Every structure is written in C-alpha cells, then in structure tokens.
Amino acid sequence: MTRFDANRLRETLTVADGAWATLLRQRGLPARTLAEAANVRQPELVLELATAYLAAGARILSTNTFACNRVALTQRGVHEDPERWNRRGVELAREAATGTDTLIVGTMGPSGRMLRVRDGDRGAIVEAFRRHALELAAGGVDALLLETFSELEELLLALKVAKEATGLPVIASLSFDSGPQRTATLMGETADACGAALDEAGADVVGCNCGAGVAHALPSVVALRAATSRPLWVKPSAGPPELDDGRLVYTLTPDEFVHHVPALIDAGANIIGGCCGIGPEHIRKLSAMVERRHR
Numbered sequence: 001m002t003r004f005d006a007n008r009l010r011e012t013l014t015v016a017d018g019a020w021a022t023l024l025r026q027r028g029l030p031a032r033t034l035a036e037a038a039n040v041r042q043p044e045l046v047l048e049l050a051t052a053y054l055a056a057g058a059r060i061l062s063t064n065t066f067a068c069n070r071v072a073l074t075q076r077g078v079h080e081d082p083e084r085w086n087r088r089g090v091e092l093a094r095e096a097a098t099g100t101d102t103l104i105v106g107t108m109g110p111s112g113r114m115l116r117v118r119d120g121d122r123g124a125i126v127e128a129f130r131r132h133a134l135e136l137a138a139g140g141v142d143a144l145l146l147e148t149f150s151e152l153e154e155l156l157l158a159l160k161v162a163k164e165a166t167g168l169p170v171i172a173s174l175s176f177d178s179g180p181q182r183t184a185t186l187m188g189e190t191a192d193a194c195g196a197a198l199d200e201a202g203a204d205v206v207g208c209n210c211g212a213g214v215a216h217a218l219p220s221v222v223a224l225r226a227a228t229s230r231p232l233w234v235k236p237s238a239g240p241p242e243l244d245d246g247r248l249v250y251t252l253t254p255d256e257f258v259h260h261v262p263a264l265i266d267a268g269a270n271i272i273g274g275c276c277g278i279g280p281e282h283i284r285k286l287s288a289m290v291e292r293r294h295r
C-alpha cells in the first residue's frame with residue numbers, strides 16, 4: 001500500500017530533491033559512465049547525494065533511474081540490461097531514507113523517440129515503459145515519476161502504460177522550453193493544453209521540470225494551475241549551462257534559485273525541487289525559505 005497521498009500534497013507545500021545526473025558528474029562520476037550505471041558501479045556516490053538531499057530538507061526523493069528505458073539506452077549505444085540499475089536505484093533511495101517518512105518516487109524518462117512523427121517502433125516503446133515501471137514498482141516505490149518529457153503524446157502513453165502495469169500513483173511532468181514565454185514543449189504543445197490533457201488522463205500529479213530554467217518557469221506554472229486542480233510538481237533547472245574548458249557548468253547560485261520560488265508557490269506549486277544544475281545547497285536554501293513562510 002503506497003503512502004503517496006495526492007490530496008494531502010494538494011493542500012501542502014513539499015520540498016523535493018534536485019538533479020541527479022548533473023550533480024553526480026559534479027561529484028566526480030566519470031563522463032564515460034552513464035549516470036544510472038553509478039547505482040551499481042559507484043553506489044556510494046549515489047547514496048551520498050541522496051543523503052545530502054535528505055539532510056537539505058527534501059521530503060520526496062527520486063531514484064537515479066531516469067535513462068533506464070531500453071529504447072532510450074539502445075539509442076545511446078548502451079546494450080546492458082538496466083534491470084539491476086533500476087533495482088539498485090530504488091534500494092539506494094530506500095537506504096538513504098531509512099527511518100524517515102520520505103516518499104520515494106521511481107524516475108522514468110522518455111524513450112528519446114517522437115511518436116507524432118512516427119519515429120521508432122511504438123510496440124517497443126510501450127514495452128520499454130512497461131518494464132521500467134514494473135522494475136521500479138518491484139523495488140517498492142511510493143509513486144512513479146515520468147519526467148522531462150518533450151512530447152505530450154509520449155507522456156500520455158507512458159502514463160497509461162505505467163498505471164496499467166503497476167497501479168501506482170503517477171506524477172506526469174513535461175519540459176517547457178519553447179515559444180515566446182517558454183510555455184511550450186519542443187513539439188509545440190502548450191502548458192495549458194498539456195495540463196488539461198494530463199488531468200483528463202488521470203495523472204495523480206501534474207508538473208513541469210527542467211525546461212528553460214527557474215527564471216522562466218512562472219508562466220508554465222500559472223498555465224498548469226489554471227488547467228488542473230491536481231497537485232502541481234515544479235522542478236525547474238538552473239537554466240542553460242555554460243561551457244567552461246569543455247565542461248558544462250551551471251552558474252545559478254542557491255540565492256538566485258530561491259529568489260524565483262515565492263512566485264512559483266503563489267502561482268500554485270505544491271511540490272518544489274530542482275532539475276539540472278540544482279544541488280543540495282539549493283535545496284537547503286529552498287527548505288529554509290519554505291519553513292519561514294509556513295512558520
């Protein structure tokens with residue numbers, strides 16, 4: 001029985017974690033190692049980051065399993081079976097959260113194919129989502145997190161497959177980085193249309209993550225809130241990284257990050273965390289700010 005309670009999330013403000021892949025790199029994961037493979041090859045690094053997010057005040061922890069989708073991995077030239085990466089990803093999150101009431105959400109990213117342009121084998125994509133969802137569910141996650149999707153149609157498909165396969169609550173989150181106000185997906189679907197479609201399709205939580213960055217997130221949050229009464233999940237990135245000596249560097253400071261957050265809360269965000277470039281120090285500032293507001 002999952003402890004995930006969407007009604008409760010809708011009435012409260014909850015702090016979630018920050019990024020995984022970009023932060024594991026910052027903490028020394030070699031560029032040649034897929035971030036999710038670290039669950040098996042460098043588990044201490046993953047455990048350390050999970051522990052840092054909890055110490056910073058995160059009450060929802062996502063698993064380091066974003067790319068463990070077989071279609072996505074094949075496209076990246078990875079032919080290893082991700083079952084162990086999924087299993088260890090959940091185990092590490094649970095280990096970090098031992099003795100706390102932290103919710104663990106199993107992260108699933110997109111397939112890397114665009115359904116609308118009939119790119120790729122739909123049957124293979126469905127099967128990849130199904131196995132990803134089942135492997136995370138087997139580890140005992142409280143909910144599934146579908147995040148950083150750039151196409152509504154693919155997210156709706158993943159939502160249906162994940163729900164049917166596991167019966168778990170599902171958080172469905174898109175990346176908005178296009179259009180004049182950065183309120184559209186790469187495929188041109190607007191936040192208001194996406195919010196309405198995900199609500200209709202039964203997503204337990206609707207959200208936006210990554211995208212154009214926290215400085216541009218407000219219009220998308222406003223549009224999603226107007227389109228759905230579900231809890232709103234908001235995990236923006238730090239914004240575009242800069243290239244420094246061949247490495248991608250995110251320059252947004254924790255103070256700059258939290259500067260944008262009150263407006264997101266006022267617009268109706270219920271769960272706030274961060275995506276690419278947002279680490280434990282940003283989450284610590286965020287938690288302190290949320291605590292001050294609700295004292």
Ligand SMILES: [Zn+2]
Nearest residue numbers: 210237275276
């Ligand atoms: Zn991101």
